[in-house]
Amino acid sequence: MEKILILGLGNILFSDEGLGVHMAHYLSEKYRFEPTVDVMDGGTLAYQLMDHIALYDHVLIVDAALMSQAPGSIFAFRYEDAVKWGWHITAGAHEIEIVGVLTSLKLLGELPDVEFIAMEPYDIVSTHIGLSPVVRDRMKALEQVIVEKLGNWGIQCTPVREVSFDRSDKDLLDIAPDQTGKENSHVFGASAQSRQGS
């Protein structure tokens, strides 16, 4: 069976920069996936993600991307497209970034099929945990695009509990109790909120 990873990337300390990470936690709390997929909070890491990415056949990366379009715009593209746009030589703020990491995997002959679903952020500057209103209002649309993409890969997504994006930055996800008592997706990683209990 083919292994699938949903990888949320970003820095949750800078508002919309963390939208990919917030989405990963949201999906893993809300859905049961059949057949199962792994969901990972990749945070701000680069080379340390190589090992994880290499384990899968298909990887769906959810991240913020500066595409010079209206904030909240959603984009779907492949690793090969990003390379064509020259992202591995980007003069952006972050040189050690995900496209370069993927190219390194290609050099090693271990690059899986990688697709991106990205959203244009509104605010990646404020030191604030939580999303800007314009991006938060588009998270449902982003979710829809991801669920549809997974559907194309033959993955059925069944909601098992109510989750919403809270408006406070103290605890971004507002999670209802599991209605089915079943858990079969697993999010690796924890956001900075201590939801693991003590």
Next chain:
Amino acid sequence: MMAQLKRFTIDPITRIEGHLRIEVDLDPNNVVKDAYSSSGMFRGIELIMQDRDFHDVGLFAQRICGVCTYTHYRVGTEAVEAALGVQIPTDARIVRNLLHASLFLHDHVVHFYQLHGMDWFDVVAALSADPEKAAAVALKYSPTPYNAGAGTFRAVQERVSALVASGELGPFANGYWGNPSYKLTPEQDLIMLSHYLDALAVQRTLAQAMAVFGGKNPHPQSLVVGGVTSIMDIVDPSRVAEFLGKMQSGAQFIQNAYLPDIRMIADAYIQEAKSGEGYGVPDFMSYGAFPLDNIPWPKGAMLFPSGVFNRNTQMVTDLNADQIKEDVTRAWYQGPNEGVYPGEESTIPDYTGYEADGALNRSGKYSWIKAPRYQGLPMETGPLARLLIGRARKDPLIEKAMTDFERSVPRGFSPDEWYSTVGRTAARAVEADIIASQVGAWVDELAANVGQGQTQTYTAPSNTSGEGFRLLDAPRGALGHWIRIENGRVTHYQAVVPSTWNASPRDHKGQMGPYEASLINTRLAVANQPLEVLRTVHSFDPCIGCAVHIVDSKGAEVARFQVDV
């Protein structure tokens, strides 16, 4: 009559974490006569910590950046412990050191090969090298060279050539290939290129090692205020063996690839080392790393001792944390001229922008990086500082490692040659080897404790208010977190990170920061190809950690990939 100077701006400095801009003035012979280091990104971790529960500090701190996550996690957690007067158990200290060791090795290997290597080796020249000859050359620098047969080298050439032919240069794009300042032979270039690929695999093993005691990687989560949670891992011999095995494969790479390659570089670039190219400020500082007992800092023993060392006097003095101040005269913050102690410091932005033509405002403020000073002086911090201080303190392990390296360079390497870009880069490799050599003993110590039934890894904090700091060296140098906690909540936080010391702007006395000072008198072999400047800046392993991890299309034609929902 003064010769006309030409301004040259490199923005951004690539292959680093974060955003850094270097502005230099070149004379007609392309020699750097003046230099300015600036970061265009604001880092507000201090603001994020306000009013947080102290248990969460480490978890927030580790999200600062994607390179040194564990370091901030540890130092943030230990700052809380210092403030609340918590003494962690011995086993917890050892586990934290083991985790830190895996981070240091991972960081140093990735830095040298992935981020710094291409300042030293020419990828294009490597493709035309003779693989048989390269295999013979590798034996000159190590009796047991790592993965260095002619067949391997031929396969590497084929693999990289295929990438280049496909137009997908990836990491090999925008290099200054063919620049005369590259000193390796094509065969030596090929050895480096081959190890570049090996390093990609080795760093994965080292990242896995961190996950054994870290609970997970990315972003380990086994540290808590009062100790660690990895109790089930330390009592399980198979888990401990797994960690050790992964660390040993890292150690093998360091001994048979990393160190020999550094020998090769020191050999080929001996003139640059002799002339002191890239030497910056005369003062070096280390907070120390890898505490070996439970005596509070700075009195306890550490694998790398703490101190301040001056090149001219060759004297080492003990550190006094009260003498640290952050000067913001030339940085975009408000504050008094001579700076403020981090425990008292506020972070109030005061952005004044650039000149009309986009240049840095050289007479005013020009960076988001503050200027930390110790007793009013700029300090270089990092692996070179740790080795120089260890040697000055007559630490036998460090002295032996440095002497061994000096003797192992075919053309010789004198103690004075450490004060250079070559020396700074060599120090990182020597340090990696020292750390790798200690891991086995620390694991044995842990196993012996467990064997005697000493399995406590946690001490519950009894206070909820207090003030304190933790100073500890990270891979890039001196890292300090200062904290005040009232009734369980953070009321003051300040982090002074290694790259802040090294990349700092000028201060109220006009003293340059280490990057700036290290670039003066650097000569470019080719005008408009700042390879030598990049080599020196990269040798500090810049991590302007803080911020934006985002893919950026720079306005590429993306509209047709937009999804309408």
